[in-house]
Amino acid sequence: MPQPFYDADHSAFREVVREFVNREVAPNLDEWEEDRSTGRDVWKSAGAHGVLGIRIAEEFGGGGMQDYRFRCVVQEEFARVGAAALASAFSINEDIVASYLTTFGTPEQKKQWLPGMADGSVVASIAMSEPAAGSDLRGMKTTAVRDGDEWVLNGAKTFITSGFSSDLVLAAARTGEREGRPQLSLILVPTSTRGFARGRKLRKLGLHAQDTAEIAFDDVRVPMGNLVGEEGRGFHHLTAQLPLERLSIAWRALCAAEAALDWTIRYTSERKAFGERVIDFQNTRFRLAEMTTEVDITRTFLEQSILAYNDGSFDATLGAKAKWWTTELQNRVINACLQLHGGYGYMDEYPISRAYADARVQTIVGGTTEIMKEIIGRDLAGRHRA
Incomplete structure (x- = not known):
C-alpha cells in the first residue's frame, strides 16, 4: 500500500x-x-x-x-x-x-x-484577461511605455478576481515587439495609483462571495522598479507559473467533488422516498459507486502530481492533464449529486446548489479544457515528430 x-x-x-x-x-x-x-x-x-x-x-x-x-x-x-x-x-x-x-x-x-x-x-489580483483576449495572451492590448524612470500603462482588463477590493494588481502589458510578436512584461500597480479605475462589479453565475471586476489603466504611472522579472519576458514568466495555477485549480476541483459526494451520501442516507432511504435504491448506489471510484482514482493522480510539484518534476503537460480532467470531473460529479438531492438540490439552503454554480467556471478559468487538451496534444506530437 x-x-x-x-x-x-x-x-x-x-x-x-x-x-x-x-x-x-x-x-x-x-x-x-x-x-x-x-x-x-x-x-x-x-x-x-x-x-x-x-x-x-x-x-x-x-x-x-x-x-x-x-x-x-x-x-x-x-x-x-x-x-x-x-x-x-x-x-x-x-x-x-x-x-x-x-x-x-x-x-x-x-x-x-x-x-x-x-x-x-x-489583497492582490492578477490582471491578464482582457475584453478581447482571454486564453490568447499574445492578443493583449494593454500597453506599458517607458517615460523617464516610470512605466505608463493604458488599457483595460476584465474578469479580475478581487478586482473590486484588491490593494495590488500584477498586470500583464505589452512593452514592445520583437520580430512582429508582442513582448509582454509584468508590472505591479498599487490600486491607489492615479489613473487606476475599477469598473462595475461583475455579476456571475457562481462564486458570489468573491468580487470580480473590470479594471482600467488611464495613463497610470508607476516606478520602473515595479517591473517583476525581466522586461519582455512576461510571456515566459506567465507560462512558467501557469502549471502551479492549474494544479491549484485541479486540487480545488477534487476537494469540491469529494465534499459534494460526502453531502450527498449523508443526504441520501437520511432522505426517504417510497418508504425507503434514497441510498437504498440501486440507481443511487450505482451512481455513488461510480463517482466515488472516479474521485478516488483522481485523488491518487493528483497526490502524485503534488509530490511531483514538491520535488520540481511537475511540468506544463502534467498541469494541463490535472486541470482538464479534474475540473470536468468536478462538474460531472456535482451535477449528478444535485440530481440525487431532487428538488432540494435546487434550493440555495443546501450546499450542493451553491457548489453547482461555483463549479461551472472551473473548466474555463486558468485555461479552458480545450486549451489544456491542445497543450497535451502538442506534447505528444512533439515526442513523435519524424
Missing part, C-alpha cells in the same frame, strides 16, 4: 485550519454571498492564524513551508463547508501573485509587498 499523503505536521495544521474555518468562514458564507464580496476581516484573521502566506518566506512574515501539501489542507477544509469563492481568492493571493513575487521579484518588491500578503492586510 502507498504511504499516507499527509504526515503528523499536516494533521496538526489541519486542526488549526478547521478551527478557523468553523469559526470565521462557515458562519459568514451566506452574508458574503448576499454582499457578493468577502469582508476584509477574514483575510486578516486568516493571516493571524497562519492560513495565508503559508509558502511565503519567514523573513517576510510567512510560514516558510514550501511543501504544497499544507496548501492542500487549506483547500480541503474550505471545500468541506462549501467556501469555493474564498478558496479561489486566497489562491490568487498565495499561489499566483505571491508566487510570482517569490520567483521573479526583486528584494525590494518582496520586502514591500509579501509581509502584507502574508498577514492579510494586502
Whole structure:
C-alpha cells in the first residue's frame, strides 16, 4: 500500500485550519454571498492564524513551508463547508501573485509587498484577461511605455478576481515587439495609483462571495522598479507559473467533488422516498459507486502530481492533464449529486446548489479544457515528430 499523503505536521495544521474555518468562514458564507464580496476581516484573521502566506518566506512574515501539501489542507477544509469563492481568492493571493513575487521579484518588491500578503492586510489580483483576449495572451492590448524612470500603462482588463477590493494588481502589458510578436512584461500597480479605475462589479453565475471586476489603466504611472522579472519576458514568466495555477485549480476541483459526494451520501442516507432511504435504491448506489471510484482514482493522480510539484518534476503537460480532467470531473460529479438531492438540490439552503454554480467556471478559468487538451496534444506530437 502507498504511504499516507499527509504526515503528523499536516494533521496538526489541519486542526488549526478547521478551527478557523468553523469559526470565521462557515458562519459568514451566506452574508458574503448576499454582499457578493468577502469582508476584509477574514483575510486578516486568516493571516493571524497562519492560513495565508503559508509558502511565503519567514523573513517576510510567512510560514516558510514550501511543501504544497499544507496548501492542500487549506483547500480541503474550505471545500468541506462549501467556501469555493474564498478558496479561489486566497489562491490568487498565495499561489499566483505571491508566487510570482517569490520567483521573479526583486528584494525590494518582496520586502514591500509579501509581509502584507502574508498577514492579510494586502489583497492582490492578477490582471491578464482582457475584453478581447482571454486564453490568447499574445492578443493583449494593454500597453506599458517607458517615460523617464516610470512605466505608463493604458488599457483595460476584465474578469479580475478581487478586482473590486484588491490593494495590488500584477498586470500583464505589452512593452514592445520583437520580430512582429508582442513582448509582454509584468508590472505591479498599487490600486491607489492615479489613473487606476475599477469598473462595475461583475455579476456571475457562481462564486458570489468573491468580487470580480473590470479594471482600467488611464495613463497610470508607476516606478520602473515595479517591473517583476525581466522586461519582455512576461510571456515566459506567465507560462512558467501557469502549471502551479492549474494544479491549484485541479486540487480545488477534487476537494469540491469529494465534499459534494460526502453531502450527498449523508443526504441520501437520511432522505426517504417510497418508504425507503434514497441510498437504498440501486440507481443511487450505482451512481455513488461510480463517482466515488472516479474521485478516488483522481485523488491518487493528483497526490502524485503534488509530490511531483514538491520535488520540481511537475511540468506544463502534467498541469494541463490535472486541470482538464479534474475540473470536468468536478462538474460531472456535482451535477449528478444535485440530481440525487431532487428538488432540494435546487434550493440555495443546501450546499450542493451553491457548489453547482461555483463549479461551472472551473473548466474555463486558468485555461479552458480545450486549451489544456491542445497543450497535451502538442506534447505528444512533439515526442513523435519524424
